[in-house]
Every structure is written in structure tokens, then in C-alpha cells.
Amino acid sequence: MPVELRKRKAPPPPPAPVKKQATKANRAAAKAKAQVEDAASAVAETASKAAEVTTETATAAAQATAEAVANGAAKAATALAGNPKVGDLIDLDNFGGEIETNDGTKTSLKKLVEESKAGVVLFTYPKASTPGCTRQVCLFRDSYEALSSATGLSIFGLSSDSPKANTTFKEKQKLPYPLLCDPSYALIGAIGLKKAPKGTTRGVFVVDKSGKVLAAEPGGPEATVKVVERVVSEMGEEGKIRKEEKEEAEEVVKDEEEKVKGEDEKAEKAEKEGEEKEGEEKEDKEEDKAETKESEKKDEKADKEDAKAEEKKDKDEEAKDDEKKAEKKDSDAEKSDEKSEEKKDDKKEESTNGDKKDSEKKSDEEKTEDKKDEKETAEKSEEKKDDKEDSKKEEKEDTEMKDA
Numbered sequence: 001m002p003v004e005l006r007k008r009k010a011p012p013p014p015p016a017p018v019k020k021q022a023t024k025a026n027r028a029a030a031k032a033k034a035q036v037e038d039a040a041s042a043v044a045e046t047a048s049k050a051a052e053v054t055t056e057t058a059t060a061a062a063q064a065t066a067e068a069v070a071n072g073a074a075k076a077a078t079a080l081a082g083n084p085k086v087g088d089l090i091d092l093d094n095f096g097g098e099i100e101t102n103d104g105t106k107t108s109l110k111k112l113v114e115e116s117k118a119g120v121v122l123f124t125y126p127k128a129s130t131p132g133c134t135r136q137v138c139l140f141r142d143s144y145e146a147l148s149s150a151t152g153l154s155i156f157g158l159s160s161d162s163p164k165a166n167t168t169f170k171e172k173q174k175l176p177y178p179l180l181c182d183p184s185y186a187l188i189g190a191i192g193l194k195k196a197p198k199g200t201t202r203g204v205f206v207v208d209k210s211g212k213v214l215a216a217e218p219g220g221p222e223a224t225v226k227v228v229e230r231v232v233s234e235m236g237e238e239g240k241i242r243k244e245e246k247e248e249a250e251e252v253v254k255d256e257e258e259k260v261k262g263e264d265e266k267a268e269k270a271e272k273e274g275e276e277k278e279g280e281e282k283e284d285k286e287e288d289k290a291e292t293k294e295s296e297k298k299d300e301k302a303d304k305e306d307a308k309a310e311e312k313k314d315k316d317e318e319a320k321d322d323e324k325k326a327e328k329k330d331s332d333a334e335k336s337d338e339k340s341e342e343k344k345d346d347k348k349e350e351s352t353n354g355d356k357k358d359s360e361k362k363s364d365e366e367k368t369e370d371k372k373d374e375k376e377t378a379e380k381s382e383e384k385k386d387d388k389e390d391s392k393k394e395e396k397e398d399t400e401m402k403d404a
Contacts, residue, residue: 104163125200127159215230
């Protein structure tokens with residue numbers, strides 16, 4: 001967001017000077033006053049022109065200004081909050097501004113804490129390569145392994161010296177830890193170890209991973225080391241307690257996990273058994289279904305066979321009925337035939353009797369006719385005999401005539 005520059009009002013014109021006898025002092029004062037007025041006018045004109053610059057130029061200027069005052073803003077925020085005390089929980093996001101390691105790497109307290117295992121130790125010293133500061137950095141050098149490896153604290157020296165001065169100091173004393181450069185006193189002021197108006201108070205500041213302040217006090221070279229040793233000892237005891245608590249917690253968690261695992265296994269087993277049972281029930285159902293289907297098929301087949309048997313039975317019964325009817329019909333027919341025969345016989349007998357009578361009657365007539373025929377035959381025979389005798393007689397006559 002661009003910084004809005006306020007236009008400074010032009011100062012009011014100075015009151016009319018009282019005419020006095022000119023002296024060197026008066027002339028010098030008047031000249032200085034004129035210079036001031038000219039400077040004020042120039043400032044007013046510059047401010048007026050600055051208010052008319054473009055938004056992009058204003059934004060660039062604002063960014064440059066913001067970068068230039070970042071550490072100052074951090075210092076101001078820390079000053080408003082007051083110096084941190086042991087037990088305070090600080091906001092690492094906006095604490096101490098930006099600093100630089102002796103090799104020129106930009107960093108911050110937040111980044112150093114994030115990169116550490118357990119937290120950060122900052123011991124401050126006024127000036128690199130001075131006797132007191134040399135003694136202090138060497139004490140921390142000699143105790144480095146004991147202080148850092150036991151708890152995982154990362155140790156740093158902090159001063160307002162330049163990277164070059166601190167690099168020379170580090171290499172000369174063969175320090176195993178980095179030296180931090182804070183020429184703007186942003187971080188030094190934030191931890192409450194900045195002298196007024198300028199300078200660094202020798203002291204120590206310790207903060208853990210959560211941002212909790214474990215130590216924050218000024219002191220000499222030996223005193224600062226002893227503070228860190230005390231913190232390490234407390235962290236060790238606390239770490240031991242925490243370790244025990246952690247082990248207990250882990251044991252509880254382990255028991256809970258085993259319990260949960262057992263319950264899960266039990267649930268899994270029950271689920272598996274349920275699935276197996278369900279599978280068996282499904283198989284039983286399928287078998288029952290198959291059996292039912294087979295039974296239905298058999299029943300259907302049996303029903304069809306029964307239906308066929310019933311149909312056959314009905315047909316057989318119908319056939320029997322037809323046979324009975326036929327037999328009855330035949331019987332009736334036979335009876336009818338018998339009756340017809342009887343009637344026929346009766347008729348025949350009657351006819352025979354009639355024929356006999358007719359025959360007897362006819363026989364008498366035939367006899368009469370026969371007698372008549374015999375008589376006619378005899379008559380014809382006589383006639384033929386007579387004709388034959390006549391013929392013989394004629395032949396004889398003819399013969400006699402021929403002979404004559």
C-alpha cells in the first residue's frame with residue numbers, strides 16, 4: 001500500500017525585525033535565520049512535489065521505507081510489549097526483526113528456533129575481539145558440547161558487529177557456533193539487552209521451541225555460562241521427568257493401542273466369523289434354494305406325472321365307460337339281435353309254416369300240372385309217333401314210287 005505523504009505547511013513569515021544597530025552577532029543571526037527560512041521553504045516545496053508523484057513511485061518509495069524501518073518497527077513493537085521475562089511466551093513471528101550470521105546469511109529468531117532441536121541460546125557481547133568478549137565466547141566454546149548435546153539447544157553469540165568483524169573473531173577463537181550480527185539492535189533490543197542510547201549489554205537469553213522464555217538476564221562472561229548451565233540442568237531434570245512422563249504416556253498409549261488392537265482383532269475376528277457365518281448362511285440359503293428349486297422341479301414333475309396319470313386314469317375310465325357302453329350296446333344289440341332272430345325265427349317259422357302250406361298247396365297244384373304235363377307230353381309223343389309213322393309211310397311210298 002503506498003505511503004501517503006503529508007504536505008507540510010509553509011512556516012509563517014517571521015516577524016519584522018526590530019531595527020537595531022548592526023553588529024557582527026546580529027548579522028550572523030540574521031544570516032542563519034535567512035538560511036533557516038530558505039531551508040523551510042525548500043522543504044515545503046519538496047513536500048508539495050512529493051505529494052504529486054505517481055502511485056507507482058510512491059509504492060516503490062513505501063517499500064524501500066518499509067524495508068528500511070522493518071527492524072525499527074520490530075524494536076518498537078517489542079518496546080511496547082516490554083522486555084520478555086522468564087516464563088513469558090513470545091510471538092516468534094514478529095520478534096526481533098531480521099538479523100545476519102557472520103557468513104552473511106539472512107535469518108531471524110523464529111527461523112533459528114525452528115531449525116533447533118530444543119531451542120536457542122543467545123549470549124550477547126558488546127564488541128568482538130575485546131578481552132571480556134573474548135573470555136565470554138571462549139567459555140561458551142569450552143562448554144559447547146556439554147551445553148548443546150545434553151539438551152539439543154543451539155548456541156549463538158550476538159552483537160552489533162559487522163559480519164566481517166564477527167567472522168574474524170570466530171575464526172581466530174575457533175568457535176564451534178555461529179556469531180549473529182545485529183547492527184540495528186533489533187533483536188538485542190527485543191531481548192532487553194540494549195544500552196541506551198546505543199550499545200549492547202552483556203547477558204544471555206534462552207527460548208525453547210514453543211517460544212517460552214527460559215532465561216533473560218544480564219551478566220558477566222562466567223555468569224552467562226552459569227545461567228545456561230542452570231537452564232540445561234533444569235531442562236535435564238525436566239527432560240528426565242518429561243521422559244518418564246513420556247514413557248508412561250507411551251506405555252499408556254501402547255496399552256491403549258494393544259487394547260484397541262485386541263478389540264480390533266476381536267472385532268475383525270467377529271467380523272470374519274460373521275462373514276463366514278453369513279457365507280455359510282448364504283451357502284445354506286443357496287443350498288436350500290437349490291433344494292427348494294429341485295423339490296419344486298420334482299413336485300412339478302410329480303404334478304405333471306400325476307396329471308398325466310389322472311388324465312390316463314380319466315381316459316382309462318372313459319375307455320372303460322366306452323367299453324361298458326359298447327358292451328352294453330353290444331349286449332343290447334345282441335339282445336336286439338336275439339329278439340330279431342327270435343322274431344325272425346318266429347317269422348321264419350311262420351313263413352315256413354306258410355311255405356309248407358304253400359308248398360303243400362303248390363305240390364298239389366304241381367302234381368296236377370305234372371299230370372297235365374305228362375298227359376300233354378304223352379299226347380305229343382303219340383303225335384310224334386304218328387308223325388314218324390306217317391313220315392315212314394311217305395318215305396316208303398316215295399321209295400316205291402322211285403322204284404316204280
